[in-house]
Amino acid sequence: MRNRFLILLAFVALPGLARASEVWRDKPVEEWSREETQEFFRHSPWVHQIIVTQHHRVARPASYPTSTADSQRKSSSAEGIKVEPQFGANGIPVETAYYVEWSSAKIVRRAGAHYRALQGKGGEDREPPALDTYFVTVSGYDLTAFDGHDATALKDAAYLRPGDSKDRIRPNKTEVLRGEDGRVIAVRYGFPIEEDGQPLISKDEECVTFVCKARHLKLKTRFKSAEMVVGKGHDLL
Numbered sequence: 001m002r003n004r005f006l007i008l009l010a011f012v013a014l015p016g017l018a019r020a021s022e023v024w025r026d027k028p029v030e031e032w033s034r035e036e037t038q039e040f041f042r043h044s045p046w047v048h049q050i051i052v053t054q055h056h057r058v059a060r061p062a063s064y065p066t067s068t069a070d071s072q073r074k075s076s077s078a079e080g081i082k083v084e085p086q087f088g089a090n091g092i093p094v095e096t097a098y099y100v101e102w103s104s105a106k107i108v109r110r111a112g113a114h115y116r117a118l119q120g121k122g123g124e125d126r127e128p129p130a131l132d133t134y135f136v137t138v139s140g141y142d143l144t145a146f147d148g149h150d151a152t153a154l155k156d157a158a159y160l161r162p163g164d165s166k167d168r169i170r171p172n173k174t175e176v177l178r179g180e181d182g183r184v185i186a187v188r189y190g191f192p193i194e195e196d197g198q199p200l201i202s203k204d205e206e207c208v209t210f211v212c213k214a215r216h217l218k219l220k221t222r223f224k225s226a227e228m229v230v231g232k233g234h235d236l237l
Contacts, residue, residue, distance in 0.1 A: 024230060029110045030124055037115045045227040046102045046235075050219055053093050096142050100210060100221050103188070104135035105228065105235045131237050133173070134160070134193055134201070136210050138219065139186040145217040146184045151176050158189050158212035162201050169200050187212070193237065201225070203234060 023036045024044065032040070041047050101108065106128045113125035138146075146154065155174035161167065173190035189212065194200055201208060206226040212219050228235055 029114050034118050046108050048100045048221045050098045052096050098140045101137045103137040107230050107235050134191040137188045143184040145214045161209040162205050
């Protein structure tokens with residue numbers, strides 16, 4: 001998948017823009033403006049932002065105020081799914097933004113190609129190839145929580161859960177993407193779409209929960225597959 005570039009879109013600041021209109025419903029991808037494309041990668045059913053507050057051990061002045069509320073604070077995604085990072089004692093709170101993207105969706109891949117085309121770095125991709133794997137990508141400015149983990153360890157600590165069932169779909173592949181400086185810039189999880197010839201996520205499923213864990217970090221968000229619709233069908237692949 002030509003997905004390495006897509007993870008960069010989530011980091012683009014968009015001052016002055018309110019929550020996106022549902023541009024994917026309003027007009028074809030090829031007609032989106034640069035700003036609409038950027039906003040799609042920040043606020044759409046296919047991309048979730050999760051803000052995690054963590055406390056790092058640092059030396060602080062004696063006069064620095066302590067707060068019980070800080071030590072008890074929990075963060076949540078826009079969907080209200082709780083994330084509970086491990087807090088260090090006597091630390092200063094630091095907020096980290098993570099972006100969780102359902103990157104196997106055709107509209108996500110088309111939007112990425114469109115954004116590259118707007119920059120003169122490629123052509124449109126109106127018909128992305130069919131995939132036999134669901135891909136979910138975690139990206140962000142600071143992914144140090146994932147550093148030091150190999151792909152196997154990360155794979156064993158992630159899953160999808162369709163609807164309200166207790167069934168867990170485990171990844172069959174995981175890829176750690178690094179920048180030129182060696183830092184982790186994204187982690188891509190691949191999940192099978194069927195088992196014994198039967199789909200693991202029903203076409204009528206209304207939501208799918210994604211969970212992954214790394215050092216002192218657990219991310220959990222619910223993709224509302226009932227809203228991940230383009231035209232007349234769900235867009236997960």
